[in-house]
Amino acid sequence: xxxxxxxxxxxxxxxxxxxxxxxxxxxxxxxxxxxxxxxxxxxxxxxxxxxxxxxxxxxxxxxxxxxxxxxxxxxxxxxxxxxxxxxxxxxxxxxxxxxxxxxxxxxxxxxxxxxxxxxxxxxxxxxxxxxxxxxxxxxxxxxxxxxxxxxxxxxxxxxxxxxxxxxxxxxxxxxxxxxxxxxxxxxxxxxxxxxxxxxxxxxxxxxxxxxxxxxxxxxxxxxxxxxxxxxxxxxxxxxxxxxxxxxxxxxxxxxxxxxxxxxxxxxxxxxxxxxxxxxxxxxxxxxxxxxxxxxxxxxxxxxxxxxxxxxxxxxxxxxxxxxxxxxxxxxxxxxxxxxxxxxxxxxxxxxxxxxxxxxxxxxxxxxxxxxxxxxxxxxxxxxxxxxxxxxxxxxxxxxxxxxxxxxxxxxxxxxxxxxxxxxxxxxxxxxxxxxxxxxxxxxxxxxx
Ligand code: XLS
Ligand code: NI
Ligand code: NI
Numbered sequence: 001x002x003x004x005x006x007x008x009x010x011x012x013x014x015x016x017x018x019x020x021x022x023x024x025x026x027x028x029x030x031x032x033x034x035x036x037x038x039x040x041x042x043x044x045x046x047x048x049x050x051x052x053x054x055x056x057x058x059x060x061x062x063x064x065x066x067x068x069x070x071x072x073x074x075x076x077x078x079x080x081x082x083x084x085x086x087x088x089x090x091x092x093x094x095x096x097x098x099x100x101x102x103x104x105x106x107x108x109x110x111x112x113x114x115x116x117x118x119x120x121x122x123x124x125x126x127x128x129x130x131x132x133x134x135x136x137x138x139x140x141x142x143x144x145x146x147x148x149x150x151x152x153x154x155x156x157x158x159x160x161x162x163x164x165x166x167x168x169x170x171x172x173x174x175x176x177x178x179x180x181x182x183x184x185x186x187x188x189x190x191x192x193x194x195x196x197x198x199x200x201x202x203x204x205x206x207x208x209x210x211x212x213x214x215x216x217x218x219x220x221x222x223x224x225x226x227x228x229x230x231x232x233x234x235x236x237x238x239x240x241x242x243x244x245x246x247x248x249x250x251x252x253x254x255x256x257x258x259x260x261x262x263x264x265x266x267x268x269x270x271x272x273x274x275x276x277x278x279x280x281x282x283x284x285x286x287x288x289x290x291x292x293x294x295x296x297x298x299x300x301x302x303x304x305x306x307x308x309x310x311x312x313x314x315x316x317x318x319x320x321x322x323x324x325x326x327x328x329x330x331x332x333x334x335x336x337x338x339x340x341x342x343x344x345x346x347x348x349x350x351x352x353x354x355x356x357x358x359x360x361x362x363x364x365x366x367x368x369x370x371x372x373x374x375x376x377x378x379x380x381x382x383x384x385x386x387x388x389x390x391x392x393x394x395x396x397x398x399x400x401x402x403x404x405x406x407x408x409x410x411x412x413x414x415x416x417x418x419x420x421x422x423x424x425x426x427x428x429x430x431x432x433x434x435x436x437x438x439x440x441x442x443x444x445x446x447x448x
Contacts, residue, residue: 002101002142002143002144003016003098003101003102003143004094004097004098004100004101004139004142004143004145005098006091006094006095006097006098007094008091008094009098010074010075010094010095010098010099011095011098011099011102011359011362011363012359013359013360014028014102014359014360014363015028015102016101016102016104017029017030017102017103017104017363017367018030019033019034019035021034027360027364027367028360028363028364028367029367030367030370030371030374031371032371032372032374032375032378033048033367033370033371033373033374034374035104039377039378039381040336040381042340044374044377045106047340047341047377048341048345048346048370048373048374048377049106049107049148049341049344049345049346050105050106050107050345050346050347050348050370050373051105051106051107051108051109051148051149051345051346051347051348052096052099052100052103052105052107052108052109052347052348052366053108053109053110053306053347053348053349053350054096054108054109054110054111054114054115055110055111055114056319056348056349056350056351056352057096057099057348057351057362058073058075058092058095058096058099058114059092059114060351060352061073062352062354062355062357064354067354070354070355070357071352071357073092073095074095075088075091075092075094075095076088076091076092085117085119085128086116086117086128086131086132088117089115089116089117089128089132090132090135092115093115093132093135093136093139094139096108097139097142097143097145099362099363100143100145101143101145102363103363103366103367105145105366105370106144106145106146106345107145107146107147107148107345107347108145108146108147108148109147109148109149109150109151109196109347109349110147110150110151111150111151111152111153111183112125112129112150112151112152112153112179112182112183112186113153113156114153115129115132115133115136116128116129116131116132116133118157122175122178122179125179125182126178126182129182129183129186130182130185130186133185133186133189133190134189136190137189137190140190140191146191146193147187147190147191147192147193148192148193148194148304148344148345148347149187149192149193149194149195149196149237149240149276149304149347150183150184150186150187150190150192150195150196151183151195151196151197151198152176152179152180152182152183153179153200154176154179154180154200154201155200155201155248159172159175160172160176160200160201161201162201163200163201163202163203163204163215163249164176164179164200164201164202164222165199165202165218165219165222165223166199166201166202166203166204166215166216166218166219166253168211168215173218173222176222177222177225177226180226181226181229183195184226184229184230184233184235185233187235187237188230188233188234188235192237193237193238193343193344193345194237194238194239194240194276194303194304194343194344195230195235195237195238195239195240196239196240196241196242196276196304197223197226197239197240197241197242198241198242198244198254198276199219199241199242199244199252199253199254200248201248201249202215202219202249202252202253202254203246203249203250203251203252203253204249204250204251205249205250205251206250215253216253216263219253220263220266220267220269223239223241223267223269223273224267224268224269226239227239227269227272227273231272237343238272238273238274238303238304238342238343238344239272239273239274240273240274240275240276240303240304240344241254241260241264241273241274241275241276242254242275242276242277242278242281242306243255243256243257243259243260243275243277243278243281243285243292244278244281244284244285244317245281245284245285245286246284247284247316247317255285256281256282256285256287256292256295257275257277257282257292257295257296258295260275261275261295261296261299261301264301270299270301273301273303274296274301274302274303274304274344275296275301275302275303275304276303276304276305276306276344276347277289277292277293277296277302277304277305277306278305278306278308278349279305279306279307279308279309279310279322279327279331280306280308280309280310280317280318280319280320281306281317283309283310284310284315284316284317288330289327289330289331290327290330290331290333290334293305293331293334293335293338294334297334297335297337297338302334302335302338302341302342302344303342303343303344304341304343304344304345304347305331305335305341305344305345305346305347306347306348306349307322307346307347307348307349307350307369307373308320308321308322308348308349308350309321309322309323309324309327309350319349319350319351320350320351320353321348321350321352321365321366321368321369322350322368322369322372322373323368323369323372324372325372325375325376325379325446326442326443326446327376328372328373328375328376328377329375329376329379329380329383329442329445329446330380330442331373331376332373332376332377332379332380332381333380333383333384333389335380336377336380336381336384337384346373348365348366348369350365350369352365375446379442379445379446379448382445382448383441383442383445386445388438388441389438389441392434392437392438396431396433404421
């Protein structure tokens with residue numbers, strides 16, 4: 001991969017990040033992520049398909065409800081006159097590609113409004129996006145860095161305060177369509193491998209003013225039409241829905257994986273759509289990250305992952321970088337068992353803490369996340385190769401592989417026969433689930 005050289009270097013003092021291994025004390029080196037290391041016949045790079053999220057990394061200044069930003073981005077500075085929005089966007093693009101190439105990530109992801117500025121009119125905003133898309137295409141060509149997915153921001157502008165595809169006002173729904181159309185066009189132009197819908201404000205605060213049935217139907221219509229347009233425009237990738245249970249609205253329609261899969265099947269969208277699972281959204285929904293991944297895997301709808309983590313002591317979407325290897329092991333076991341990420345990837349939808357203000361911090365945060373998943377992949381691979389988990393699991397369900405249990409799974413028993421089988425038995429076996437043993441084995445393999 002070629003290092004990107006723009007008009008100016010933004011991340012000075014940081015060179016290309018390399019794999020140095022566990023003995024290295026260099027904070028700007030990978031300890032576990034060795035992109036060319038082969039696992040199960042594929043390189044780590046091909047397994048993990050890492051992506052950088054444009055919004056957190058190049059737009060997030062650290063502002064929170066109690067104070068403004070703590071990071072001033074050099075690509076937005078100007079000594080004399082105030083720099084216009086398009087120049088800022090161009091500089092930001094240079095900075096982003098410099099960062100991607102120094103970090104050696106194969107992919108990035110963006111919202112329309114992250115890469116190009118919103119203008120006075122929708123038409124001008126679309127023109128802005130088209131211009132920046134052309135520039136991004138050149139930089140992709142130069143570096144070999146690819147677009148994992150594109151999406152449209154249908155939640156920041158005030159007109160979306162009541163949602164986009166579920167807005168009670170039709171004109172606003174239509175404005176969302178014009179944005180999604182342009183974002184799909186940009187994704188096609190940049191050969192993006194997926195297109196994401198996160199239902200930003202698709203939900204409600206109070207039933208007293210909400211026609212939930214109509215809103216859900218409108219959302220389904222909107223998604224079907226977007227799908228049809230995308231296919232017509234030449235988009236061959238996967239459409240993804242990213243569940244999240246709350247924040248910004250109280251009741252989000254895409255609550256969790258099971259809800260979204262039910263919705264997609266209800267409206268016959270399940271052939272074109274898969275899911276993008278974000279770790280912190282899973283925990284917000286009261287689930288574990290792996291639960292959400294497994295629900296998708298079982299439905300053959302595991303599309304991609306937004307890799308981050310929440311904070312165990314609070315219930316927000318804190319979007320921290322993932323560091324917990326125990327969790328990445330569990331996640332990668334689900335991914336490997338599901339046959340891999342396919343055209344999806346591991347996108348760091350994660351932000352620096354507000355007081356992380358050094359230029360290096362953005363690199364260090366991504367290095368930590370990449371190492372955590374790389375080690376997770378290695379450990380998951382050796383755990384699966386050892387067969388301990390599959391053996392224990394298969395023994396646990398062995399009663400369904402013989403005799404009446406087998407007949408039951410084949411649909412060869414009726415309910416009365418099922419009930420009669422039990423009457424013949426005098427004792428019912430208590431078989432240990434052995435959860436502690438399995439947990440201990442993961443700890444053991446972490447250090448093997
Ligand atoms: C917000 C979401 C968002 C999506 C893309 O919580 O995670 O960042 O990934 O719109
Ligand atoms: Ni996300
Ligand atoms: Ni999030």
